[in-house]
Amino acid sequence: MASQEESSQPSDTLTTLKTESETLKTKLEEERAKLHDVELHQVAEKIEALGQFVIKNRRTLKGHGNKVLCMDWCKDKRRIVSSSQDGKVIVWDAFTTNKEHAVTMPCTWVMACAYAPSGCAVACGGLDNKCSVYPLSLDKNENLAAKKKSVAMHTNYLSACCFTNSDMQILTSSGDGTCALWDVESGQMLQSFHGHAADVLCLDLAPSETGNTFVSGGCDKKACVWDMRTGQCIQSFETHESDINSVRYYPSGDAFASGSDDATCRLYDLRADREVAIYSKESIIFGASSVDFSFSGRLLFGGYNDYTINVWDVLKGTRMSILFGHENRVSTLRVSPDGTAFCSGSWDNTLRIWA
């Protein structure tokens, strides 16, 4: 095995490196275990249980001709952009359910879409391996596709995209196993993030107060936290048993939740550097495709492949409610910027607003 010795230093051989890597992995687990003095739900035993609350399907947005794959809220808390397998990207007014803009992409399976912070543009992409930005025109007759700007180029499908704190930069994740940060104006790649061993399926930017980091999840069952400036992976978590479809920061920025094909959602605390809660039930056997927190972080909404949305008490670890309504897999779910509602998108071609 050690037939290739690249340098005279014995510490550089493949076998010694492999041994060192195993030792370090064990050390990592030991360090994490030392601080595991209690479970989150035990700490939460003393607080009051949540009362009954009513969340209902308040609006249904119909118009996509095929599966809805992704959606995002505008900062104005009423507009929504959604993208579909049929190649269409639609901007809706969620209060009135009216469609305000529609763009037809040159590819099918538009898996990612995002609203720009200014509300003046949307970004989207999918099987075309690119992320493109469309400025939204006030003139309804204007052909949005004509002003399209190609920003990101990956070597495989675009799985997620997100503007940073301005309209000027976009973060993307791809089936090519990498994430990247791009300058919208020039299309230049500012930073790339390597570390996942398989397709990266999702990402989320840390709340602005917490600094320049983001979390990504992938088919390698790993969730990684990255430093946006250096491209370095700061922390990684590998406790899921299958693909991680969705990651979302806790509102304080100190933790994040993940949803996976292993039918569980999990909470990872960044300062304790470990998983601190699992949200699962024996009766839930289908994958969780998308997760998001309520405004205070007390509730975790999970959209699942069994067509339901489960509402979890984040602290106590129990399920508060199941929401029925979609007639096929829930593929995407986001809480509105002020927490008054959340929107879910599904393979049943609709989006639903719940409040």
Add this chain to the structure above:
Amino acid sequence: MSGSSNIVAMKKIVQQLRFEANINRVKVSQAAAELQQFCIQNALQDPLLTGVSSSTNPFRTQKVCSFL
């Protein structure tokens, strides 16, 4: 699959593991207490938690125009 690229890849893995093993961590009890504290502090401003009434939640208002 050359030996040198395996070694380079392994070196990166080892470097990354060294970095991750050395970060500062806090006890779960402390981290959990702070997560809980954040929830409690913001609970009243969480509309989905408190069940904000129709008058203040735009999605719950049923806009009905009636002509008399």
